[in-house]
Amino acid sequence: MASAAGWPLDERGVAYGDGLFETVLVREGTPQLWEAHLARLARGCKVLDFPLPPRSALEHPLTQAGQELAVLKLILTRGSGGRGYAPPASPTPRLRWQLSPFTPDAARWQAGVRVRYCRLRLGLQPVLAGLKHLNRLENVLARGEWSDADTAEGLLCDSDGRLVEASCMNLFWQREGRLETPRLDRCGVAGTLRSVLLECLPIAEVDADPDVLASAEAVWLGNSVQGVWPVARLDSPDGEPLHHWTIGTEHRRLQAIAHDLLGYPTRLDD
Amino acid sequence: MASAAGWPLDERGVAYGDGLFETVLVREGTPQLWEAHLARLARGCKVLDFPLPPRSALEHPLTQAGQELAVLKLILTRGSGGRGYAPPASPTPRLRWQLSPFTPDAARWQAGVRVRYCRLRLGLQPVLAGLKHLNRLENVLARGEWSDADTAEGLLCDSDGRLVEASCMNLFWQREGRLETPRLDRCGVAGTLRSVLLECLPIAEVDADPDVLASAEAVWLGNSVQGVWPVARLDSPDGEPLHHWTIGTEHRRLQAIAHDLLGYPTRLDD
Structure with missing residues (x-):
């Protein structure tokens, strides 16, 4: 299960690795240590200086989780940009996710x-x-x-x-x-x-x-x-x-x- | 002008910045310092341990260049991969490009x-x-x-x-x-x-x-x-x-x- 789209050609996440990710254990639809994941993502957005999406957007993928153990991978990037390192003045961050079944070892x-x-x-x-x-x-x-x-x-x-x-x-x-x-x-x-x-x-x-x-x-x-x-x-x-x-x-x-x-x-x- | 597609969701270029790029000045369809660009790309592929595409693939975008001065941006990644840092044993590198008009300052x-x-x-x-x-x-x-x-x-x-x-x-x-x-x-x-x-x-x-x-x-x-x-x-x-x-x-x-x-x-x- 995943967010529908891939990444556009001008995605700064590819061009410069300009973004963040979280890998979250999901148990019966509930993300484990979720507050700690959100806190680290918020710290990252502050350092990279782009806005954190609303909590509802970050939690939306969980509505797709079933009862089995799963891993949710969230990738949040600065979004599209032109050529050059300079961050866009008003970036539109891009959020993508994948939810995969998981069995620990x-x-x-x-x-x-x-x-x-x-x-x-x-x-x-x-x-x-x-x-x-x-x-x-x-x-x-x-x-x-x-x-x-x-x-x-x-x-x-x-x-x-x-x-x-x-x-x-x-x-x-x-x-x-x-x-x-x-x-x-x-x-x-x-x-x-x-x-x-x-x-x-x-x-x-x-x-x-x-x-x-x-x-x-x-x-x-x-x-x-x-x-x-x-x-x-x-x-x-x-x-x-x-x-x-x-x-x-x-x-x-x-x-x-x-x-x-x-x-x-x-x-x-x- | 650009390669048609964007990047898939499982692209390691986004997930880990697992790839390389080159930004090449193109004058009347001829890439400047091209051998030096190819040599650096080859060195990068050797260090990251994935195959360099054939020269014909790297030069294909040049067929789209007009007479005006342009910049060709090539991005070459390790391609798709599962969750986890381990590089796939047999990666299929992915090449994307953008060609943009350019005026030096x-x-x-x-x-x-x-x-x-x-x-x-x-x-x-x-x-x-x-x-x-x-x-x-x-x-x-x-x-x-x-x-x-x-x-x-x-x-x-x-x-x-x-x-x-x-x-x-x-x-x-x-x-x-x-x-x-x-x-x-x-x-x-x-x-x-x-x-x-x-x-x-x-x-x-x-x-x-x-x-x-x-x-x-x-x-x-x-x-x-x-x-x-x-x-x-x-x-x-x-x-x-x-x-x-x-x-x-x-x-x-x-x-x-x-x-x-x-x-x-x-x-x-x-």
Whole structure:
């Protein structure tokens, strides 16, 4: 199910990636973490300086959702424009959407995942940091670094070597009993699950280099669509194993709180 | 004049800016600096890892060009894809084009231009540096920093404070008689006019901080569509004047060589 039309030739979303997107878990027609998605979209519109459509327009696709679990992808662009980077003085933003059936990977919730470090480093761009904008070539290149099905995700550092995120998930770890996640004020996407977890748990946003994971008692990846995956193994960019974690009760607490927010199972076996 | 269709809803060019573009000056049906444009497009396809269309497809739009001066904009994307950053294993790249009449700004060739420093700093991304890819939000934000018609361009530094380029033109200067331009191995777009000038003139690619311009005898901006603009005045991000240059014979040499390459006037008065 999707909005009827595609994109016109002069769409600035294609020309410059001049827009934003949201990927929303929809359960029985109800968008999960919807306020957090709307808040991030509003922040993006403010930074890019074009108007946020009315809530009714953003919620219209939900009228098409059935009872099954689905993912709603919203793309909001600055709309049409002439040649040249200068934003039109009075842009008419364009909203398109797609609604797709979705089944989460329950095996990954249960057994945890294997991840690897990516070679690609994220550039620093504080003005755009945290936003889910359409300039995502770094993520595409990072995701292109592995093709084996055993590797679930890739961890990314910034150009200064600090840990940031995974290619499409946020990163969390526990060290000496404390929950931590990388600060996202220079690059990276501030996930909606991350933002809600930060509100309800004592998770510290930190500057950290990759060494921190070696001393972590538990590591997780999470986003608002997939839920939370415990990390069982971390590999080098060549796929050589660097660290292993035994998935235990330590991992289940953060996962249970996140899954409760998303309507996913909260009681998983160790 | 344009390729008939727009873009489908699942176009990765919109979703992730997953593609490349070229903006080509077309004179009497002949694309100027065409080999340099094709070479940059080929480099981009190699980095993004999708096939370059055959030359005949890239040149097809030229059959629609009349005798008047025009700009051909080519956009080449990875094409359609599902949800998720992972590039399709066998992408079918999509090519779209627009051909528009064009009149260069002869007054800027003659009198030179006023430019300003932008506040925005470009993030470092060596993998994508030099390419004309579709992730151009930094350029859009930079171009949004001024709206007065007296300011022709904005100069950009990278996140380490080094000079890189202008929002849609490359930067050149002369210092102690030597021609220099910023290295573009960490960020920025390597313009086709710049690449051809580097082949035919002793222009040094340097790491330089903005101070270098204070001691420059001449400063220019140039690209393959507009030709070369001498810089007459450089402002702060607030529009406060920092430096002035008197446009003289010093400026006309580089301009004449560039304009000869593009078929623009080579003899301009001082």
